Amino acid sequence: MAMASALMLGGMMPGAVMAQQAAWPGKPIRLIVPFPAGSFTDTVARVVSERLTKSLGQPVVVENKAGANGLIGATEVARSAPDGYTVMVTNSSSVTINPQVYKKGGYKPKDFAPVTLILEAPFILVTNPDWAQKHGVNTVQDLARYAAQQPGKISYGSAGPGNIAHLSFAMLNNRAKIQTTHIPYKSAAQAQMAVISGELDTAFDTWSALPQIKAGKLKPIAVSGVKRMAQLPDVPTVEEAGYKPFDATFWIGLLAPAGTPPQIVQKLYSSMQGILEDEKARAALSQQGEVVMIDPARFAKRVEQEEASWGAVIQKEGITLD
Incomplete structure (x- = not known):
């Protein structure tokens, strides 16, 4: 009898589970x-x-x-x-x-x-405007040229080691065959402020950079996707600058x-x-x-x-x- 009851209970289990799933969410x-x-x-x-x-x-x-x-x-x-x-x-x-x-x-x-x-x-490759003007960096090609002349001197930031913004810049280094210096921060917002203040030279930033770009506090030189952003139609992709393939979305x-x-x-x-x-x-x-x-x-x-x-x-x- 006990075994029969157990078998009946076991036979009911799938239905009970399905009913419980159907009632989701219950809390x-x-x-x-x-x-x-x-x-x-x-x-x-x-x-x-x-x-x-x-x-x-x-x-x-x-x-x-x-x-x-x-x-x-x-x-x-x-x-x-x-x-x-x-x-x-x-x-x-x-x-x-x-x-x-x-x-x-x-x-x-x-x-x-x-x-x-x-x-x-896509990320937006931004620079500090004063730094960019001082070194003539208006495009990705300009950045690569300066980096080739001064290996390791350009600093870029991200929200931490292994972050996608870090790896995106590492990929740019590979494509352009340049050396730059990564400075990790606790958040993307901190890295952004570091570029604005001049503590950093550049970074791959999120769309949160758009108001700062509009205000002239950040200079965009490229976007990391395969097509241009509607919000920045005059800013080319990294691929357009000649570094292919490049898609960091x-x-x-x-x-x-x-x-x-x-x-x-x-x-x-x-x-x-x-x-x-x-x-x-x-x-x-x-x-x-x-x-x-x-x-x-x-x-x-x-x-x-x-x-x-x-x-x-x-x-x-x-x-x-x-």
């Missing part, structure tokens, strides 16, 4: 951001949190778990229960680059279930722990699709980059491809952080 959801409050990624996450809260009918609460270029927060998500109650908004560095430069890190890309890409943006995406049920992943993706019809949310995101919602399968393929492409840069540069 608040944690939205982990592996970067500080006020950061580029956090700004996007706040928009996502508001939208998902409305769509799913449960609070989606942002938790900032900053440190080690996103490693700390992403590791927590990778180790969380795959039940849909812990998800993450993060950038491409933490997913495709960190596992390759932190050999003792706590996760691999396969430890996540990609939900959707949210936005993508930064993205922000929504991911869950690997093993999260497909029904939940799909429901999250469907809920995110609402941003495309939400003028307020879309306008807020458009200040950070180009809104690009792609489905889980396409996002997973994008992660796989970028893991390989950045891996080639990391291997060539011999970058390791532990």
Whole structure:
């Protein structure tokens, strides 16, 4: 009798699990951001949190778990229960680059279930205007010329070793066959201020540089994508300057722990699709980059491809952080 009861219970388990998944979400959801409050990624996450809260009918609460270029927060998500109650908004560095430069890190890309890409943006190669005028640096070719004359003298910054902005400049060094000096900061915002103040010469910056460019505090000389930015139509791509191939595009995406049920992943993706019809949310995101919602399968393929492409840069540069 006991065995029969157990078999009946076992037979009911799949149905019970499906019912539980169908009822998801039944409680608040944690939205982990592996970067500080006020950061580029956090700004996007706040928009996502508001939208998902409305769509799913449960609070989606942002938790900032900053440190080690996103490693700390992403590791927590990778180790969380795959039940849909812990998800993450993060950038491409933490997913495709960190596992390759932190050999003792706590996760691999396969430890996540990609939900959707949210936005993508090229970097803007900016310089300090006074420095650029002093040394005649108005283009990438000018920067390469000066770097060739003064190996290692040009300083550039990023949000930390192994950050995608760091690797983008390392890739430029490779393409242009120049030597420059990397100065790591705790955040992209700090690196940006260092260029404005003249503490740094140059950096690959995010779209947050646009107001500073408009104000004349930063000078743009190139963008890192394969096409020009609509906001900076007169600024050429690095490829146009003759350094091919060159595509360093930064993205922000929504991911869950690997093993999260497909029904939940799909429901999250469907809920995110609402941003495309939400003028307020879309306008807020458009200040950070180009809104690009792609489905889980396409996002997973994008992660796989970028893991390989950045891996080639990391291997060539011999970058390791532990």
